[in-house]
Amino acid sequence: MAGIQLSNLRKQFGTVEVIRGVDIDIRDGEFVVFVGPSGCGKSTLLRLIAGLEDITSGEIRIDGRVVNDLEPKERGIAMVFQSYAIFPHMTVRENIAFGLTIRRENRKAVEQKVAEAARMLQMENLLDRRPSQLSGGQRQRVAIGRAIVRDPSVFLFDEPLSNLDAALRMSTRQEIAALHSQLKTTMIYVTHDQVEAMTLADKIVVLRDGEVMQAGEPMHLYHQPANLFVAGFLGAPSMNFISVTVAAVDASTVRISAPAIDGFAVEKSGHGFTAGQQATLGIRPQQLRLAPKGTGPLNGRVVLTERLGSETIVDVRLNSSDIIVAALPEDTILHPGDAVSLGFDRAHAHLFEETL
Amino acid sequence: MASRLTQQNRAGWLMAGPAFLLIAAFLIVPFLMAIGFSFTNQRLVSPNPTEWVGTANYERLFGFAILTLDAERDGDGAVRLKDGAPVYPSLRSYTRNREGFPKYFRKRELFSFASGDDRRTFVLATDVVFLKAVRNTLFFVMIVAPLQAAAALGLALLINRKIRGINFFRTIYFMPVVISMVVVSMLWRFIYDGQNGLLNTLLGLLTFGWFEPVDWLGQTSTALPSIMAMSIWQGVGFHMIIWLSGLQTIPASLYEAAKIEGSSRWQTFRYVTWPGLRNTAILVMIIITMQAFTLYPQIAVMTGGGPLDSTQSIVFQMVERGYGRQDISGGSTISVFLFLFVLSISLLQRWLTREK
Numbered sequence: 001m002a003g004i005q006l007s008n009l010r011k012q013f014g015t016v017e018v019i020r021g022v023d024i025d026i027r028d029g030e031f032v033v034f035v036g037p038s039g040c041g042k043s044t045l046l047r048l049i050a051g052l053e054d055i056t057s058g059e060i061r062i063d064g065r066v067v068n069d070l071e072p073k074e075r076g077i078a079m080v081f082q083s084y085a086i087f088p089h090m091t092v093r094e095n096i097a098f099g100l101t102i103r104r105e106n107r108k109a110v111e112q113k114v115a116e117a118a119r120m121l122q123m124e125n126l127l128d129r130r131p132s133q134l135s136g137g138q139r140q141r142v143a144i145g146r147a148i149v150r151d152p153s154v155f156l157f158d159e160p161l162s163n164l165d166a167a168l169r170m171s172t173r174q175e176i177a178a179l180h181s182q183l184k185t186t187m188i189y190v191t192h193d194q195v196e197a198m199t200l201a202d203k204i205v206v207l208r209d210g211e212v213m214q215a216g217e218p219m220h221l222y223h224q225p226a227n228l229f230v231a232g233f234l235g236a237p238s239m240n241f242i243s244v245t246v247a248a249v250d251a252s253t254v255r256i257s258a259p260a261i262d263g264f265a266v267e268k269s270g271h272g273f274t275a276g277q278q279a280t281l282g283i284r285p286q287q288l289r290l291a292p293k294g295t296g297p298l299n300g301r302v303v304l305t306e307r308l309g310s311e312t313i314v315d316v317r318l319n320s321s322d323i324i325v326a327a328l329p330e331d332t333i334l335h336p337g338d339a340v341s342l343g344f345d346r347a348h349a350h351l352f353e354e355t356l
Numbered sequence: 357m358a359s360r361l362t363q364q365n366r367a368g369w370l371m372a373g374p375a376f377l378l379i380a381a382f383l384i385v386p387f388l389m390a391i392g393f394s395f396t397n398q399r400l401v402s403p404n405p406t407e408w409v410g411t412a413n414y415e416r417l418f419g420f421a422i423l424t425l426d427a428e429r430d431g432d433g434a435v436r437l438k439d440g441a442p443v444y445p446s447l448r449s450y451t452r453n454r455e456g457f458p459k460y461f462r463k464r465e466l467f468s469f470a471s472g473d474d475r476r477t478f479v480l481a482t483d484v485v486f487l488k489a490v491r492n493t494l495f496f497v498m499i500v501a502p503l504q505a506a507a508a509l510g511l512a513l514l515i516n517r518k519i520r521g522i523n524f525f526r527t528i529y530f531m532p533v534v535i536s537m538v539v540v541s542m543l544w545r546f547i548y549d550g551q552n553g554l555l556n557t558l559l560g561l562l563t564f565g566w567f568e569p570v571d572w573l574g575q576t577s578t579a580l581p582s583i584m585a586m587s588i589w590q591g592v593g594f595h596m597i598i599w600l601s602g603l604q605t606i607p608a609s610l611y612e613a614a615k616i617e618g619s620s621r622w623q624t625f626r627y628v629t630w631p632g633l634r635n636t637a638i639l640v641m642i643i644i645t646m647q648a649f650t651l652y653p654q655i656a657v658m659t660g661g662g663p664l665d666s667t668q669s670i671v672f673q674m675v676e677r678g679y680g681r682q683d684i685s686g687g688s689t690i691s692v693f694l695f696l697f698v699l700s701i702s703l704l705q706r707w708l709t710r711e712k
Contacts, residue, residue, distance in 0.1 A: 085607070085609035102618065
């Protein structure tokens with residue numbers, strides 16, 4: 001069990017800086033998810049923590065101890081790879097016991113630990129199989145088993161579900177969540193899938209281009225994204241953005257106007273806007289609802305509808321020619337070309353200082 | 357449909373035809389002819405008609421007899437000694453006596469050993485040179501195959517890294533392979549020269565003149581080992597490339613997983629690299645063994661089988677008989693023997709290395 005502190009962490013490959021001054025504080029027992037688009041440096045960050053890559057500058061502390069120059073095996077970590085990285089010529093049992101075998105641990109103790117891990121992962125009946133006889137999900141469980149028997153103070157997961165099919169991804173995700181609540185060990189999990197991030201994390205760290213965009217509890221990030229990137233990254237379908245102009249500012253609200261919409265006021269929420277400034281309005285598709293014709297602030301025509309069963313996703317071309325996406329109740333029936341008027345709860349609208 | 361299929365077949369045969377004809381003319385037909393010739397007394401050029409001789413050629417190749425002789429004794433029954441060693445009756449009195457000892461007729465001593473007090477067993481063979489060639493070739497294979505495979509693997513491990521200028525080393529190690537063995541043999545004859553050879557000069561320099569020059573190819577004890585050393589050097593680059601290709605199929609994540617588990621360099625080789633090279637190892641061993649059995653150009657260029665038949669090889673004898681002595685049937689017999697011998701060794705290797 002251990003907390004982890006990353007301070008001003010930097011990593012360069014040649015002249016390319018892929019991690020640019022990252023500061024993250026991870027509490028003991030926390031489940032942290034690094035999320036971001038591909039190339040954002042999330043896997044590199046994990047590999048820096050694991051010790052598979054050397055850091056260029058900065059500091060990594062695990063359990064209060066600076067581990068910058070320690071070998072991976074000395075850091076008290078275990079890692080699960082996207083490609084499973086289980087040894088193809090060994091049985092499941094040998095794979096799980098690998099770390100213990102090479103440390104020449106007592107045979108009985110090894111057997112006991114392997115049995116314990118197998119029980120935890122419900123794979124006692126697979127112990128004598130070879131990896132080639134296992135499904136993807138089972139292979140990933142072997143990799144997790146190999147991590148468990150090390151009794152690490154930190155688990156590192158590098159996109160562990162990416163190679164699994166959708167159904168398996170969901171059940172394995174739940175297993176990982178159950179594992180965390182059982183072991184209560186610090187876990188760091190890297191993914192590009194915001195659903196995994198939202199469902200698993202105690203804390204989400206959103207990364208872009210080697211920098212932390214925002215870190216915090218999942219619902220905090222969802223409700224109060226610090227910037228356009230985080231706002232657009234979390235939530236599906238993505239948040240709608242509309243360029244607006246700040247018309248007037250008072251103590252608690254900001255009045256905005258734009259060609260697409262009739263002017264209205266939104267919460268200021270700590271930003272220092274000034275009148276005349278360009279800004280971006282963000283509205284989650286789920287916040288939009290149909291309004292009586294011509295009454296909503298957003299008016300346009302339906303371009304496309306997708307009925308997902310639980311909801312209906314409607315793409316609407318506004319009169320200003322912006323396209324916005326609305327997630328409407330499942331029994332909404334609209335056809336392309338229909339004129340619609342959309343309204344939303346002002347309290348749930350986001351206003352960003354950044355412009356598109 | 358059927359006509360289209362046959363038409364395509366015809367086109368296919370037409371395209372494969374030239375290659376098939378060449379393979380038939382230069383591989384399949386000679387192979388079958390060699391088998392046929394080995395049962396005749398065919399000569400390269402002869403006015404006499406060829407006769408069918410059955411298995412006589414094979415009997416001559418492998419004909420052997422065992423003769424145990426008691427030491428000669430003088431009048432009062434004491435063993436006669438010469439220079440402290442017992443004196444045995446002349447072998448010629450047995451091997452040149454067609455009437456008295458047809459079993460031993462025209463056989464020569466292959467080797468002998470003491471088989472009791474004042475008693476010696478002589479193993480006599482019809483074709484001593486051939487059996488020596490077999491022995492030398494086997495010795496050559498047994499030394500060259502493992503050493504060359506191991507050296508090639510060592511080099512492959514060395515060059516399987518991402519460091520600056522690695523292609524330079526890859527090229528250097530591979531260079532001897534692209535030079536003809538005949539040329540290499542010529543060069544090494546100078547290196548091994550007993551007077552001013554590079555090797556003698558170098559060893560002399562390194563030992564400050566203490567080293568006495570050796571005629572490497574001129575004495576029975578060093579001739580074959582010298583050829584072995586050169587052969588290993590010449591072929592090692594080729595097998596290095598095969599090992600290298602095998603090494604590069606092992607996923608990097610396996611090495612990373614091993615590193616995280618705290619595996620030492622040796623353990624990583626033992627548990628990750630070597631099992632991953634299994635199929636490559638089988639390939640390399642079979643290729644090396646087959647190549648080593650066809651030892652010829654080195655012998656032909658460097659020693660011609662000498663001194664005292666210490667570097668005779670199977671293929672050298674094959675050529676020597678077939679063309680040197682115009683005894684095509686004798687050469688064919690050896691080639692059939694070599695084919696069966698190498699085939700059975702390859703099958704044995706396949707069987708020993710089968711998937712269990």
